[in-house]
Amino acid sequence: MRQNTQLAVVGGTDAAPNASIRSEISAIFEQVLGHPVSIEDETDIVEDLGMDSLGVMNFVMAIEDYYDLSIPLDRIAQIQTVADLIRAVQELRSGVPA
């Protein structure tokens, strides 16, 4: 059941909320990194944005503050690209369990 719900949420996301989360995430990236970034769904957060583990942690905490949610460590480990991050934020906001 849980698996189905998760798929439904992922599959059911339309372009609009995706785009708005992406632009919010982009603003948070810029705030943490201190310079403008250009991100796409497939942007690799560590590889493409040159973030080290501290940068990732600060970034995750900024995302958590912004959306008023906590991303559990096992979920963080699954996030590699911007699309992964958008999906995690959407799922955690809609209360889908990890």
Added chain:
Amino acid sequence: MTILAKHAALKQAYDELRESGVDPAHLKFDSVISPTEGVLNGRRTILMGTNNYLGLTFDPDCIESAVEATRSQGTGTTGSRMANGTYLGHSALETALADFYGRKQCMVFSTGYQANLGVLSALVGRGDHLMLDADSHASIYDGSRLGHAEVIRFRHNSPDDLYKRLRRLEGAPGERLIVVEGIYSMLGDTAPLKEIAAVKRETGAYLLVDEAHSMGVLGETGRGLAEAAGVEADVDFIVGTFSKSLGSVGGFCVSDSPDFDIMRIVCRPYMFTASLPPGVVASTLTALQKLRTEPHLRHALMRNAHRLYEGLQRLGFETGPEPNPIVAVSMPDQETAVIFWKMLIEAGLYLNLAVPPATPNNVRLLRTSISAAHTFAQIDTALDIFADVGRQLGFFVEGPRRAAGAL
């Protein structure tokens, strides 16, 4: 490509360190001759990075009890307590620790690392929520992965961030366990335990404090930060180690939890490893007795900690936030940290080079840990060496000044 190729990034960082002529992972002492002195590369060296807080590793009574127990009971138990049984010493040590902390229950583990693995994985499981300070020790992070609980990290020493995260969990099923440390091992700062205990009470969470670096160090009777902060009643589980103030090896957990004993058949890091050998158990018991009956050791330790901390600050070095037995000196970058560390060792002072990923916030540290056994003369020599090396490397120092005047 080998099977270890996945560690390429770490290997590169390590190779760079080795190319600069240092290899902390392969530092070899010719001998260690006292709690505060060793021989390194043929040179007598002051040991100031060994967590030997009360200086009990060479205590004649501790040694004697270890020797006597080894003679009478042998060198090892050759197996776990589940398989090979509990020796009288194991239960005597558990009774003594429970008594020291005023708790009903105690379990002894073979290392402090295993105590965290065992306790964390037993206390929380799937569906529970484990709230970790972001600067937690590796054993806490590793323990958090063993139990399948949902792990949430809060900002280091921030009761507000912890509260916010617990509030987000309102209505979610499962237990909440907050884990903090008495003294954090890298910077020597303490947890704001009063405030964290208040969050715990308000949110109905459980609270575990790892007193590894604060047992025998903080509190009126040496029980640690919970005692010093006056919140022992709010702390549900205390984890600690024998390898620091008690000068041996091993770990423990004490609690008043009525069903605590179930952990003995739940904690895999307790069940599937050899129990502590009789000699280690015996010296630990004697050391615990000394910790309780010789408060002057703790007073000497804090005196020494202040002398080193304040001396380093007077020289112009940037230290951690509190004068505790762990005193960390910030280095501007990795290269300076490595050269500084190497020069200290060449001058006869051993301490820890701490670099990412072992340090919080990517800081580079020269980490010292002071002992009750250090003499003022040794501390002043260490300060002189720091001043000399600092000057040679162009640090902003006003020149060596003895700390004695201020104390």
